[in-house]
Amino acid sequence: MEEAAELGNYLPLSFKSPKEQEYIEFLWDAFETNYTHSKYQFAFLAYHMLTMSFVYFNIWQIKQTEPRDFAMGLIGFGRDIEKSLLEATSPFVFSTVNERSILRFLKLIACDNGKIGTYVKLVDDRNDTAHPNGNIFFSTQAALDTKITEILRVVDEIQAHSKPVIEHCYREFLLQNHDPDERAYPDPADQIREILIHENYLSQKDIEICRGFDIETLATQPGHEHMRELHEVLRTKYGSDDASGAV
Template identity: 45%
Template structure:
């Protein structure tokens, strides 16, 4: 169970949409309730949906950071799929346009190999077997589901490690676009960070840990350094390192 809960470190800290927040809360509740009741088959389904949500948030971040490369990666899709995928207003909408297994191909944009992509996607096939009436229970005991969770968490950590350059790009862009504090959407730095960094980019505690290590001094020669530094300090104040360590 403890390793499963670690997935929360890699999921968004909060959501702008109350519906999205309720959905993630529902999945966590479904996983924990079924796990504790030893209904491991259903617990595995809920955990898989949490895993796929994590993948969706990562793909969303890749699309934001690398729009041109993302568009090129869609070569081979139908033209209507290409347009609609770029226009998705939420990570949860990706699956309206794509099969689950297709979405993993975009992880190649962060340097993942075909072999790694195959490892990430293998859980979809396993889940599909469970989701159909086969007359077989795949997860009969706690060691079986714990082994599956450990396998999935290994891939989550692998994806997150590859995401660091993406998170740095999104954070640098967030700061650069707010060099003039008169143009901020919110007067309070913390509100600006929450709305336009966390919520817009579906940032997790693990993502924020990357952001905290960003070398803010590297932007000193650029315009608006004081405004950028103010936002960086607001981020650290809102999400200090000890909170991330506790979550992990």
Template identity: 45%
Template sequence: MDAALEIHDYLPLAYPSASEGEYIRFVWDSFESNYASGKYQFAVLAFHMLYMSYVYFSVWQIKGASPEAFTHAVLFQQKEKELLTASSPFTFSEVNERGIFKFLRLAGCENQHIGQFQKLVDQRNEIAHPNGNIFFSDQSTADQRIEEVMQQIRAIQSHMTPVLHRCLLQFVRNSANPDEREIEDVAVHVEMNFLHKHYLSRKDIEACLVCDLGDFEQSPFRAEVHALMQALTARLDE
């Protein structure tokens, strides 16, 4: 169970809508209760749902950071319209699960990485149907699968830093001038227009904080840029 807690570092700190946060908490509670009661197969299924949610959040960040490249990647795919007009990461659930991983190529993941990510979907499919088999009947096998999932999440996250830096630089450019912001309060602005917009996790924020902002050092809004970054840093202490 302790190993599974790591996934929270990769899931958003805050959500644009209460229902999205409630959904993630519901899935985690389902995992936790099934794990605690020894129903490991159902616990693994719930953990896989958290894993796919993480993947959707990552693809959403790619979409926001590189909209033109994302649009080109979507062309001629099934569910093209749903992908292009997605209103939240959860819209990606309408796309074939194996197919959604292909968009991670835009973050630098290669075919061998994509194949490894897709294997977890194939393995999940084996246990999600009434085939008479209990694949996870003890804590040891469940913990092994949880670690396999976390390895894949760490692997995806390792490719996301350039994506997150593009999101941050775009945000700072659009936010440096306080007279052009709709929200005056810096902390609220960061929350609503950066964390919520990109579904940022603790790991995402840590990656953003090492972004080179040297181009803003000569900006007349340098102090505002520093204030934005301080507000972002403060979210890690909450």
């Protein structure tokens, strides 16, 4: 159970609506309840849904940060699906697309076909588990724990591939939000919380990437001193030790 909780560090610190947050909390509750009552097959289903939510949030970040690449990734989808995804206002809109197909977007962050094939296997495992085929694939805690270890390896791999997207997102945030007289929230902490984290569904793992950003690469930009202030507030307020109470 303790290892399984690590997935929470890859999920958003803040959501755009209470409904979205309630959904993620519901999935965690479903996982924990089934896990503690030895209903491991159903615990896996809830954990898989949390994992796919993580994938949706990552694809959303691509859509927000690299819209041209995202549009290119829609090649091959039907016109109605293409329109729906381009106009999406929530990451959960991606759930309307077959999970195997949505994983293709991970090519935009340099996940090759071999890796995506591994990720698709997790979808196949879910499909096998969810159908009434007379099999209990996860009848023991050990079996589920092994699968959770595999899932977390995949999640961490996808997160590593997402690093350039998060760095680009953060760089643009600093460039566009440094002026306290022009931005939405004069207080740096408010601006970080509402505009950076909230709008981009950033996770604690995403924040760790932002905290490691080399602020000196923006040293020649106008307003660099305010960018440095934002960066220092982020580093201080969202250190990994303080993640649970960050937002």
